[in-house]
Amino acid sequence: MSGDLLLPPPREPSLAPPPPLATSGPVLPTRSASSTEAGAIPQDHLAERLMRSLRFSTAGAAVGITGMALIYTFVVSSPWILVMLVLSALYQIVHVWLRRQCRRGRVTTAALWCCAGDWLLSLLALIIVPVFAVALVPHVIGRLISTMPYLDRRALKRLLLVALAVAATVGALSQVDFVGLDDALPLWVLVPFVAALLTLGVGNVVLDLWQNSATLHETAHRALEANVTLRASQSALAHQAEELRRSRARVLAAADDERRRVERDLHDGVQQTLTALCLNVSVLRQRQPQDSPLRDELAKLEDLAQETMTELRDVAHGIYPPVLASQGLGPALAAVARRTRVPVRAELAPVRRRAPDLEAAVYFCVREALQNVEKHAGSGAAAELTLLEGDDGALHFSVTDSGRGFEPGRGYGHGLTNMRDRVSAVGGALSLESRPGAGVRLDGCVPAPPTGNSEPSAVRWDCNSVA
Amino acid sequence: MPPGVVIADDHAGARQAACALVEATSGLRLVGGVASGEEALALASCAPAPLLLVIDLRMPGMGGAEAARRARDLERGHVVVLVSTDNELGVSLADGLGLDFVSKSRLTGRRLLEIWSMYYPCRDCRELTGLVAFSP
Numbered sequence: 001m002s003g004d005l006l007l008p009p010p011r012e013p014s015l016a017p018p019p020p021l022a023t024s025g026p027v028l029p030t031r032s033a034s035s036t037e038a039g040a041i042p043q044d045h046l047a048e049r050l051m052r053s054l055r056f057s058t059a060g061a062a063v064g065i066t067g068m069a070l071i072y073t074f075v076v077s078s079p080w081i082l083v084m085l086v087l088s089a090l091y092q093i094v095h096v097w098l099r100r101q102c103r104r105g106r107v108t109t110a111a112l113w114c115c116a117g118d119w120l121l122s123l124l125a126l127i128i129v130p131v132f133a134v135a136l137v138p139h140v141i142g143r144l145i146s147t148m149p150y151l152d153r154r155a156l157k158r159l160l161l162v163a164l165a166v167a168a169t170v171g172a173l174s175q176v177d178f179v180g181l182d183d184a185l186p187l188w189v190l191v192p193f194v195a196a197l198l199t200l201g202v203g204n205v206v207l208d209l210w211q212n213s214a215t216l217h218e219t220a221h222r223a224l225e226a227n228v229t230l231r232a233s234q235s236a237l238a239h240q241a242e243e244l245r246r247s248r249a250r251v252l253a254a255a256d257d258e259r260r261r262v263e264r265d266l267h268d269g270v271q272q273t274l275t276a277l278c279l280n281v282s283v284l285r286q287r288q289p290q291d292s293p294l295r296d297e298l299a300k301l302e303d304l305a306q307e308t309m310t311e312l313r314d315v316a317h318g319i320y321p322p323v324l325a326s327q328g329l330g331p332a333l334a335a336v337a338r339r340t341r342v343p344v345r346a347e348l349a350p351v352r353r354r355a356p357d358l359e360a361a362v363y364f365c366v367r368e369a370l371q372n373v374e375k376h377a378g379s380g381a382a383a384e385l386t387l388l389e390g391d392d393g394a395l396h397f398s399v400t401d402s403g404r405g406f407e408p409g410r411g412y413g414h415g416l417t418n419m420r421d422r423v424s425a426v427g428g429a430l431s432l433e434s435r436p437g438a439g440v441r442l443d444g445c446v447p448a449p450p451t452g453n454s455e456p457s458a459v460r461w462d463c464n465s466v467a
Numbered sequence: 468m469p470p471g472v473v474i475a476d477d478h479a480g481a482r483q484a485a486c487a488l489v490e491a492t493s494g495l496r497l498v499g500g501v502a503s504g505e506e507a508l509a510l511a512s513c514a515p516a517p518l519l520l521v522i523d524l525r526m527p528g529m530g531g532a533e534a535a536r537r538a539r540d541l542e543r544g545h546v547v548v549l550v551s552t553d554n555e556l557g558v559s560l561a562d563g564l565g566l567d568f569v570s571k572s573r574l575t576g577r578r579l580l581e582i583w584s585m586y587y588p589c590r591d592c593r594e595l596t597g598l599v600a601f602s603p
Contacts, residue, residue, distance in 0.1 A: 267525065271552045272478035278572040279484035283491045286576075307570045313552060322525070323556040335555040 045218045046150060049211045053146050054099055054114060056207055060200040060393075061092055066194055076184045080128045087124060091117055110151035115159070118143045119166050126173040131182045131190060133174035135197030140166055142204035149208075149215065150169040249425040253357045261354075261451045266316045274312060278305045284345050324363050328353045329387060329395075332363055337385055340370045340403075342377065349388040351395060358446055361422040362387075362397055365430070367441045371398035377403020377439070393448030395428075400441045405434040468547075470583050471498040475507035475534065476523040485550075486575060489594065490574025495519070503527060504534025513550065517544035519583050523571065524551040524560060532560050539566065546586045550574055 065088050074083045094117055097262070103109040122136045135318040144163045148156060177183075245398035285298035324332035330348045353359070366385065373383045381403035388396050416432060419442075423430050472489045474497075476482040482500045489497045498518060501507050505528050507520055520538050535547045549564075550571040551557035560589040561568035567582050 077588050267552060268478065272481045275552055275572045276478075276480035276484035279481070279488050279574060282575060283484070283488050287491060306572060309552070313554070316553070317555075321555065322553045323559055326556055331555075331559040335559070 002166060043105060043107065045215060045222075047102050047105060049215065050102050050107055050111055050114075050150065051099065052211065053207065054095060054110075055116070056104065056204060058092065061088060061095075062145055063196055063200075064088060064196075065092075067196065071185070071189055071193075075186065076181065078181055078184065080179050080181060084125065084128055087121065091121055108150050108155070111147045112155075115143050115147040119162075123166070123169060123173065126170055127180050127361075129181050129185065129190075130174045131185075132194060132197060133170060134196040135201065136165070137170055138201035139197060139204070140201075140255055142201040142208070145205055145462070146208040149212065192312070207358070226258065245425065245427070248421065249357060252361075252422060252425045256320070256357060256360045260325065263316050263322065266312065266319070267322070271309070271312055271316065274305065274309050276303065278309060281305055294325050302381055302453040320360075321363070324359060325356070329359050332359075333366055333385065333387055336363075336367050336370060339384065341374050343382045344370065344385055345382070346385045347387070348385070351387060351432045352393075354395070354446075355426075355449060358395075358426045358449070361426045361428065362395060362444065362446060364429070365419045365423055365444055366397060366399055368419050372415060373399070373401045373403060373440070376406070377401045381439070390445075395446045395448075396444070398443045401439045403439050405436050405438045405440055407434075407436060468516075468585070469494050469496045470519045471496050472519045472521060472579065473506060473507055473510050474500040474521050475502070475526065475531065476500070476550075477502045477526045478523075481523070481571065488576055489521075489579070492580070494578055494580055495539050500588050504529045504531055507534050508537055511538045511541060511543065514543065514545070517546065517587070519579060520531055520545050520547045521574070521579070522547060522549055524549055524553070524557055532564065535566055537563065544586075546583055548579065548582055550603060551603070 007163075039260040042092065065085060068081055068085045068088065071079070094113070098110045098114050101107075101113075119140055122140055122353060125132050126136055140163070141329075151159060157345060281298055281302045285295055285302060288295045288298065321332055321335065323335055329458060330352055333348055334346055337346040366387075369382060370385070373381065377383070381401050383401040386398045390396055416430075420430050423444055423446060426446055428444060431443045432440065433443075472495050474482055474485045474489065476485060479502075480600075482502065486497055486500045489495045492532055498514075499510065501510065504522065507522055508529075511518060511520060518530055520535070522531045522535050522538075528535075529537075531549060531551075535549055538547050539544050547566050549557055549561045549566055549568045551568070552571050556568050557568040557570070569582075
């Protein structure tokens, strides 16, 4: 199927391609928005969100590192503070790696490592300065909250367990003073430091709450966008289906035109010449004296010519029956019923003339069905043929037989496919029912054409116009 | 006087064969062969006596069925016989118009005389066809 078929037609504004999604911040070279790690929230949105969180952490860390450097320089030159300082600086390198992961779309990995790193650093800070626990507990909880959106249910459960362990460790560590820096640090250093850490922890939570509502908005927005796209593609699909039906109808109509042309050529050419031959031989025979031996010979010749004529007529009929084109469905179906080699009871209500493709569809469908009755119904079977016009102008037809039937699902095979193709090309439908021993019932319905061009004058036959 | 016959058929070969058939039949007189329903109608409307019109169904112009209907409606006593290579179509149309139909390849002088004698029973025809004519 070619791609341009999928393109919506230009005249329908609802099918215009959806506008590009409004994205704030850099467009990340991540996987497409439809593939998400954490449920329905789009991946690129999550990555953006984590990046913001990481930037906030970096800013906080910068403040912390500066503070520690000042403390080390001017207040207490403890090697522990130096260790903290160095680890914090190293952690910023880890953050650079985390941001790269984030940009590559590994949001869950980045979020988990960020959480783990924060917690480790917090525990380390607690070992050195237990009094920081006041500020670090909200920080640990804040990190937990801001990691949650990036995880699925299972990972979340594990993280909560780890968080409980971390919280317990924090509680325990806050009671032990290994290093003794608590006493070494003056209150005017501790208070602003704890205040800054508290602000950072609370800030992290607030940032996340804000981001959460942004995520909700974004998700809703995307859902609406997706809905619009879905509707557009639905409508494009419907359009495509309709186009397919039309093109199938066109193909069949072209084939029917060709059949009519071949039939007309046969009629105007060979059939007439053969008729002339029949008549000439007949006249020649009559001119012979009664006792002439030529008379019998000519009679044989005439029979042969007549036989050829009949065969040719049957061929022409099979191609396109003239009675259908000129007289419509009723007489044409009556003729088919007469020709069928099993008894057929035909109930043909007078119906208005239809477009040639529609009449041909019903005609060939019924003919195929009656031929199937001949072939498959078995001896002693009889058929019933009905044709009627519904109040809505739809044509209903049915072919029922009292034959041996078949297993459901086996059916007519190729013939049925042809019948279905023909009928559905003019917007109609077929149903076939059968059970072994219960005969076959074929029901068909072809709707009235949408425009009121079903007047007989619209489908006058080419009887009079010999091309 | 034997009935005058007009053959209307657009196919020259078939028309000539039918004309030859009429000419070979004693009891029939060929008035002419024409190639369209219009010409047949023109002959029919100015004929001094009832004609036997043998009209092919499928012809260019108004076509055989329409020409036959109009010739019948002239009410000049013409006898109209529809002929066609297609029996189904012919029977169906002829039934609708209340006219006689003969399969074109099986057209014979005898058959034409039979039909004529159904409308115009006469001694000659009876002799020719062996039919017992009904009284009008």
